[in-house]
Amino acid sequence: xxxxxxxxxxxxxxxxxxxxxxxxxxxxxxxxxxxxxxxxxxxxxxxxxxxxxxxxxxxxxxxxxxxxxxxxxxxxxxxxxxxxxxxxxxxxxxxxxxxxxxxxxxxxxxxxxx
Amino acid sequence: xxxxxxxxxxxxxxxxxxxxxxxxxxxxxxxxxxxxxxxxxxxxxxxxxxxxxxxxxxxxxxxxxxxxxxxxxxxxxxxxxxxxxxxxxxxxxxxxxxxxxxxxxxxxx
Numbered sequence: 001x002x003x004x005x006x007x008x009x010x011x012x013x014x015x016x017x018x019x020x021x022x023x024x025x026x027x028x029x030x031x032x033x034x035x036x037x038x039x040x041x042x043x044x045x046x047x048x049x050x051x052x053x054x055x056x057x058x059x060x061x062x063x064x065x066x067x068x069x070x071x072x073x074x075x076x077x078x079x080x081x082x083x084x085x086x087x088x089x090x091x092x093x094x095x096x097x098x099x100x101x102x103x104x105x106x107x108x109x110x111x112x113x114x
Numbered sequence: 115x116x117x118x119x120x121x122x123x124x125x126x127x128x129x130x131x132x133x134x135x136x137x138x139x140x141x142x143x144x145x146x147x148x149x150x151x152x153x154x155x156x157x158x159x160x161x162x163x164x165x166x167x168x169x170x171x172x173x174x175x176x177x178x179x180x181x182x183x184x185x186x187x188x189x190x191x192x193x194x195x196x197x198x199x200x201x202x203x204x205x206x207x208x209x210x211x212x213x214x215x216x217x218x219x220x221x222x223x
Contacts, residue, residue, distance in 0.1 A: 043215045097209050107157045
C-alpha cells in the first residue's frame with residue numbers, strides 16, 4: 001500500500017520556461033502532499049504542503065508565485081516551477097502526509113534548467 | 115544548533131562489516147523515528163520506523179531509539195556492496211517531519 005508515482009523522473013528545460021511535476025497516489029487517497037527539494041549531497045528541505053481543495057502552505061523563503069502547487073483531487077498533486085532559472089535545478093520529491101502513509105516518498109524528479 | 119544532527123560521512127567499510135549510523139536531535143516532541151535509504155537520483159526508501167524507545171530488528175537492520183538521550187541509531191550487519199547508498203534519519207511529530215543531512219555509505223567488496 002501507499003504507492004506514490006512521481007512523473008517525470010528527469011526533465012531538462014530552458015531558462016524562462018515552466019515545468020510541471022506530477023505526484024499521484026495510486027492505492028490510497030492523499031488529502032495532503034508534502035513537496036521537498038534536495039540539492040546535491042544535502043538533505044530534504046520542505047518547500048510546501050498541498051491540501052486537497054484548498055491553498056497550499058509554503059515554507060519561509062519559498063516563493064509561492066514561482067512554485068505553483070495544485071491539489072485538485074485526492075489522487076493528484078502537482079508542482080509547477082514557473083519561469084525556471086538555473087538555480088532552480090534540483091531534485092524535487094513528493095510525499096503524502098497522512099497517518100502511516102506519511103512515510104512514503106515519490107521517486108523524485110531531477111530538474112535541470114539550462 | 116540544528117534540530118537533527120547527522121554526520122554526513124562519507125563512511126567506507128569492507129564487505130561483511132557491521133555499520134553503525136547515528137543521529138541526535140533536540141526536539142523532545144518527536145514521536146516517530148525513521149531511517150531511509152536513498153540511492154543516487156532516487157527518492158528515499160523507508161527502511162525502518164519506530165514509535166518509542168527501544169530496538170527494532172528487520173533482517174540485517176536494527177534500529178535503536180533512546181528518547182532520554184535524544185539519540186537514534188541504525189545498525190547494518192553483514193554489510194553488502196548493495197547497501198552502498200546515503201542513509202537519512204528522519205523524525206516527526208504529527209505532520210512536522212525533519213531530516214538529518216544523510217550519511218553516505220560505501221561498502222567495498
